Amino acid sequence: MKAVPPPNAPFADECIEDARASDPAKLGWMQGFPPPPDRRISRALGHHFSWPQLRWAVSHTHQLGPVAVIQRGAGPISALPQALRDDLDAVPFKTQRDEPLTWGDAFDANYTDGLLVLHKGRVVHERYAGVMKPNGTHACMSVTKSFVGLLALKAVYDGHLEEDKLISHYIPSLKGTGFGSASLGQVMDMTTDMAYDEIYTDPNSGIWQYLRAAGVLPLRAEDQAYSGGLYDYLAELKPQGTHGVAFAYKTINTDMLAWVLQTVLTQSLPDLLSEVFWQPMGMQQDALIQIDQCGNAFGGGGLLTCTRDLARFGQMLAQDGFFNGRQIVPAAVVETIRQGSDPAKFVPAGYTTLPGFSYRAMWWVSGDPHRCFSARGVHGQAIWVDPVAQVVIARHASHRHAGNAMNDSVSQPYYRAIADHLSRHPS
Amino acid sequence: MKAVPPPNAPFADECIEDARASDPAKLGWMQGFPPPPDRRISRALGHHFSWPQLRWAVSHTHQLGPVAVIQRGAGPISALPQALRDDLDAVPFKTQRDEPLTWGDAFDANYTDGLLVLHKGRVVHERYAGVMKPNGTHACMSVTKSFVGLLALKAVYDGHLEEDKLISHYIPSLKGTGFGSASLGQVMDMTTDMAYDEIYTDPNSGIWQYLRAAGVLPLRAEDQAYSGGLYDYLAELKPQGTHGVAFAYKTINTDMLAWVLQTVLTQSLPDLLSEVFWQPMGMQQDALIQIDQCGNAFGGGGLLTCTRDLARFGQMLAQDGFFNGRQIVPAAVVETIRQGSDPAKFVPAGYTTLPGFSYRAMWWVSGDPHRCFSARGVHGQAIWVDPVAQVVIARHASHRHAGNAMNDSVSQPYYRAIADHLSRHPS
Numbered sequence: 102m103k104a105v106p107p108p109n110a111p112f113a114d115e116c117i118e119d120a121r122a123s124d125p126a127k128l129g130w131m132q133g134f135p136p137p138p139d140r141r142i143s144r145a146l147g148h149h150f151s152w153p154q155l156r157w158a159v160s161h162t163h164q165l166g167p168v169a170v171i172q173r174g175a176g177p178i179s180a181l182p183q184a185l186r187d188d189l190d191a192v193p194f195k196t197q198r199d200e201p202l203t204w205g206d207a208f209d210a211n212y213t214d215g216l217l218v219l220h221k222g223r224v225v226h227e228r229y230a231g232v233m234k235p236n237g238t239h240a241c242m243s244v245t246k247s248f249v250g251l252l253a254l255k256a257v258y259d260g261h262l263e264e265d266k267l268i269s270h271y272i273p274s275l276k277g278t279g280f281g282s283a284s285l286g287q288v289m290d291m292t293t294d295m296a297y298d299e300i301y302t303d304p305n306s307g308i309w310q311y312l313r314a315a316g317v318l319p320l321r322a323e324d325q326a327y328s329g330g331l332y333d334y335l336a337e338l339k340p341q342g343t344h345g346v347a348f349a350y351k352t353i354n355t356d357m358l359a360w361v362l363q364t365v366l367t368q369s370l371p372d373l374l375s376e377v378f379w380q381p382m383g384m385q386q387d388a389l390i391q392i393d394q395c396g397n398a399f400g401g402g403g404l405l406t407c408t409r410d411l412a413r414f415g416q417m418l419a420q421d422g423f424f425n426g427r428q429i430v431p432a433a434v435v436e437t438i439r440q441g442s443d444p445a446k447f448v449p450a451g452y453t454t455l456p457g458f459s460y461r462a463m464w465w466v467s468g469d470p471h472r473c474f475s476a477r478g479v480h481g482q483a484i485w486v487d488p489v490a491q492v493v494i495a496r497h498a499s500h501r502h503a504g505n506a507m508n509d510s511v512s513q514p515y516y517r518a519i520a521d522h523l524s525r526h527p528s
Numbered sequence: 529m530k531a532v533p534p535p536n537a538p539f540a541d542e543c544i545e546d547a548r549a550s551d552p553a554k555l556g557w558m559q560g561f562p563p564p565p566d567r568r569i570s571r572a573l574g575h576h577f578s579w580p581q582l583r584w585a586v587s588h589t590h591q592l593g594p595v596a597v598i599q600r601g602a603g604p605i606s607a608l609p610q611a612l613r614d615d616l617d618a619v620p621f622k623t624q625r626d627e628p629l630t631w632g633d634a635f636d637a638n639y640t641d642g643l644l645v646l647h648k649g650r651v652v653h654e655r656y657a658g659v660m661k662p663n664g665t666h667a668c669m670s671v672t673k674s675f676v677g678l679l680a681l682k683a684v685y686d687g688h689l690e691e692d693k694l695i696s697h698y699i700p701s702l703k704g705t706g707f708g709s710a711s712l713g714q715v716m717d718m719t720t721d722m723a724y725d726e727i728y729t730d731p732n733s734g735i736w737q738y739l740r741a742a743g744v745l746p747l748r749a750e751d752q753a754y755s756g757g758l759y760d761y762l763a764e765l766k767p768q769g770t771h772g773v774a775f776a777y778k779t780i781n782t783d784m785l786a787w788v789l790q791t792v793l794t795q796s797l798p799d800l801l802s803e804v805f806w807q808p809m810g811m812q813q814d815a816l817i818q819i820d821q822c823g824n825a826f827g828g829g830g831l832l833t834c835t836r837d838l839a840r841f842g843q844m845l846a847q848d849g850f851f852n853g854r855q856i857v858p859a860a861v862v863e864t865i866r867q868g869s870d871p872a873k874f875v876p877a878g879y880t881t882l883p884g885f886s887y888r889a890m891w892w893v894s895g896d897p898h899r900c901f902s903a904r905g906v907h908g909q910a911i912w913v914d915p916v917a918q919v920v921i922a923r924h925a926s927h928r929h930a931g932n933a934m935n936d937s938v939s940q941p942y943y944r945a946i947a948d949h950l951s952r953h954p955s
Contacts (some may be wrong), residue, residue: 134790135759135822144594145755147745164823165569167591170662173603175812236599320572328572332562363561383604387814395562395569396591483659 105193105304117153118501120209124231125157144319152501159240159480159499160214160233162405163389166316169371169398171379171388179425181409184528193260194518197454197510204522205384207515211481211508215408215497216241220493220523227407231499238389239404239497244484245390245404248414250463252373253289253358254434256311260367264289271361278342280357287344288361290442291354291460294342294506299351300480301503310334311352316393317403330393330496331356347449348442348460352401359400362372370398382409382417383425402478412495415484417495418474438474439488454509481508490520532844544580545928547636551658552584579928584673586667586926587660588906589817589832593743596798596825598806598815606810606852608836611650611955620884621945624881624937631949634942638908638935642666642835642924646843648952649918658836658926665816665832666924671911672817674832674903677890680716680785681861686793691716698788706767707784711912714771715788716889717869718781721769728930737761738779743820750825756822757820758783759821773886774876775869779828782890786827797825810852811837811843829905839922842911845901847919865901866915879935889924896945903945908935916948 117123126132130153131138135180143155144165147156153206158165190205208216214233218226233239256262268275275281284291298306312318314327314334327334335357359370366373371390379388389412390402419423421432441459452458457468466471471489476482494516498507544550554558556567557580569581571592577873585592617632624819635643645653647892655820660666665922675922683689691713695702703710711718724734739745743759754761763920786797793800798817806815842853850857868886879885884895894900903909908925919945927935 119951134787134796135757135824138756141822143823161823163590163596164819167593168595169591172664172813172817174663177604178602236601238597242756273808329565330562360561370559386599389597392591395568396558396570396588397562441866 114204120230122502123153123156123212123341125153126232128153130154130157131161147319150318151227156212156499157232159497160231160368162240162391163238165370167392167511168389168405169396171371172375173381173384173387173403174375176380176383178321178385179411179413181219182223182348182410184220185227186225186528187217187396188224188526189522192503192518192522194514196514197295202511202515204519207511210511211496211498211515212500213481213498217408217412217495218519218523219412219419219493220491220528221235221418222416224412225523225528227408233408233497235409236386237458238386238407239482240402240478240480241404241406241411241476241482241497242402242478243352244411244476244478244482245400245402245493246352246463247484248374248378248404249362249370249400250289250461251418251430251434251438252362253285253379254361254462255377256362256366256435258431258434264359268357268361268525271365275336278336279338280335280353282340283344285361285486288354288357288445291348291350291463292446293351293357293399293461294340294346294349294353295322295351295353296339297351297353302363308352311401314393314401315356315391315400315403316392317402320394322511325501328394330395331397332360332395333401335360345385346446347446348462349450352473355401356397356399356420358463359398370400374404378414378417378429379410381425381427381429382413384413386410408495408497411484411497412493415486415493415495416485418486419488436464438462439472441474442455444468452504452506454513458486473516473520475516477504477505479503481505481512483512484514485522487516490524492520492523496520530726536619540748541651548656550580550583550639550928552580553659555580557584558588559582561694561832564728566781573697574746577745583639583641583926584659586924587664589667589818590665591818594819595816595830596796596823597831598798598831599802600811600814601802601807603807603810606840607853609646609650609680610824611652612654612714613652613955615953616645616653616949617948619945619949620942624939627936629942631687631942631946634798634938637938638923638925638942639927640908640923640925641823642922644835644839644841644922645838645920645946645950646846646920646922646924649843649847649953651839652950652955654835660924662836663813663834665813665834667829667907668838668903668911668924669904669907670779671838671903671909672827672829672892673803675714676782676786676797676827676867678845678857678861679789679851680712681889682804682857683789683793685858685861689788694780695784695788699793702763704884706761707762709767710771712785712788714749715784717873718775718777718887718890719773719873720771720778720781721767721773721776721779722778722929723768723899724778724780725740734898738828741820741857742783742818742826743877744818744826744830747821750790755821758824759767759822762787772857773873775873776877777887778916782828783824784892797827798923800856801831805841805844805856808836808852808854808856809840811838811840820906834857835922835924837922838911841921842913842922845911846913846915865893866892866899867900868895873894879933881933881940898949900943900947902943904932906930906932908939910931910939912943914943916945917951920943921946939949948950
């Protein structure tokens with residue numbers, strides 16, 4: 102058995118920098134009954150966030166730790182009309198680094214596992230690779246945040262929450278803690294300033310402690326402080342500056358938001374996601390969500406879905422909140438996302454690949470003429486909504502490198518190239 | 529935080545010998561966001577098999593360890609026509625100990641969590657208690673075995689397996705091991721004689737080691753020998769007598785059978801259950817199944833389903849394998865179960881509550897005039913099929929005591945009382 106490397110560090114002999122070569126089935130990961138000892142991936146081995154094991158783990162996350170179920174209910178599956186076309190792969194575009202690429206080649210460049218493109222509500226492109234299947238589930242990671250953000254905006258619209266209220270108003274036990282003095286709106290827009298950092302490439306970063314608290318990674322002997330789960334961790338965080346000044350991407354905000362939502366609405370996050378989205382939208386499959394030691398769902402990144410249901414969610418937003426014959430969220434809530442927040446607060450975070458963007462209620466908002474907005478997961482998972490072109494792109498991916506800065510150079514022009522092409526050449 | 533007791537040992541101050549008093553919601557287990565520290569149940573705490581935590585754990589098993597998904601697919605849900613009636617609870621009967629009881633009172637006497645009765649294919653009774661919901665999932669425990677047994681009988685019928693062949697024929701690496709010299713049929717009927725015991729009330733029994741190997745219970749520091757999962761454990765077992773002489777109920781047989789099935793059919797157990805049962809039967813929900821460290825599904829007891837889907841499975845068998853407009857398994861396969869095996873081989877096992885029974889292909893076969901047969905889980909979970917009365921009873925339960933000997937005194941006459949009542953007073 103090989104030594105277990107630190108989280109996200111590669112095995113030296115398996116630095117396979119290529120999507121096709123790192124296909125888990127080809128590499129034999131978890132193939133056979135039982136899989137050979139040196140091809141096993143498990144929570145006990147602790148290497149499921151390592152490369153290339155990650156490529157298998159993202160579509161088997163429920164096999165690597167506890168989950169809760171987000172039920173689709175007993176209703177019929179909502180239609181996703183098909184209008185497949187074969188001209189998209191050849192669409193040329195240039196990356197942000199000015200390299201020429203075709204749309205089809207970008208599939209592997211982004212280590213894509215599942216991809217679905219909707220134009221005017223119809224499926225024009227659908228493709229899977231590796232061990233991801235149309236009826237599988239795949240880790241959405243931080244795309245999860247945007248689901249929680251939308252729940253929060255709806256709760257504000259419905260009058261259950263107020264963005265100006267302090268977190269300590271909703272959870273009095275947090276008075277005096279870092280989060281207690283932040284407003285709900287600051288948490289929603291991630292402008293809190295907390296003594297916690299989120300640098301995926303640094304094994305000592307707060308995010309790795311937090312993922313252990315969240316139950317995503319196993320606890321180590323020295324991690325007893327996190328055994329109380331997400332909310333015990335959040336309750337201990339200290340502030341480090343002034344809330345509200347600048348955007349700083351920190352997963353802890355989303356779980357703080359989920360904690361408030363569940364407390365005020367007295368329903369668990371999986372049940373809220375089921376009731377507000379999965380059941381009325383006629384999702385095709387139950388989704389799953391990773392949970393911590395206390396059964397708390399990991400709102401910051403635990404959602405596991407199929408690619409089609411991710412696309413349905415995007416399509417609902419492209420249609421001003423209307424889907425499957427009903428208004429899922431008010432149109433005004435979707436407009437709140439499209440408006441974004443103050444781009445000046447976004448600039449200090451240094452996302453050079455996202456010029457003009459802002460962050461609003463857990464959504465990445467482009468501020469471009471099409472008013473596109475996006476949900477983003479750390480290994481390239483994405484929902485891209487272009488309301489003007491009526492294009493929705495849902496993508497599950499397991500990019501070699503954690504952090505969207507690693508794929509934005511391809512992804513950002515890629516999204517716009519296909520929207521432009523579909524607008525100029527409609528079906 | 530309380531000290532963690534050994535598996536299945538009660539907390540001294542919480543020996544609540546009553547179904548209603550041990551309702552997990554009433555006791556506050558895992559209620560709130562987050563639940564209070566002394567009301568948490570987790571794999572890390574290791575007390576989910578303890579009482580009364582078990583009553584919550586059985587309907588949240590997927591939150592306590594890794595699972596695989598048994599997909600229902602995208603087809604419509606099969607009908608379960610309703611013909612509810614209100615006369616069943618008053619039906620009187622006598623327990624095997626000659627105590628008078630009503631059918632309704634037996635619900636709590638058996639610590640029932642979910643109950644569904646079908647008569648001639650229609651739902652005449654449905655009831656839930658505690659934290660079990662109609663759309664929830666509940667641990668079926670050894671009821672799982674009967675699903676695997678039916679898959680095996682079908683594979684024999686289809687010509688993929690032969691009952692006379694040795695296990696080492698199918699899995700050559702097992703030559704020279706305890707299982708290698710058993711025939712497939714001996715494994716199916718549990719007449720292997722292996723150096724392994726299964727006494728749920730003995731914390732040192734083989735079953736507890738096995739449940740750790742299966743991933744159902746967490747590994748302890750001294751359990752490294754089981755970290756390879758179910759099949760590594762099975763491969764190391766030694767024989768202790770002569771195979772084929774007598775029935776001896778040992779869970780290891782079912783996983784040995786599942787290992788052969790998966791190897792020969794080159795599909796995982798969850799995928800087989802999905803393809804053969806969940807998809808064509810129009811089950812209402814995805815089921816889940818517990819898996820070990822290597823991703824192997826726990827065929828001996830890992831199935832998590834809703835009560836209605838358990839009832840659909842029973843109804844399919846009551847209809848000679850026909851359900852949802854198609855033949856799910858050949859009628860001859862169901863007849864094989866009804867015929868049972870040699871009752872003389874059953875007698876030495878000492879099941880005094882089951883006179884006349886035999887064990888065939890992971891089913892408990894009554895040998896009575898109605899040719900009833902049953903699937904049985906260790907905390908009272910059951911499928912009871914009466915093909916003559918056309919009565920199917922599906923039950924999820926979390927009986928205070930592990931072992932059906934603890935509930936058979938009530939359950940055995942209870943099943944027959946309701947079948948008799950429904951036959952005499954049809955809807």
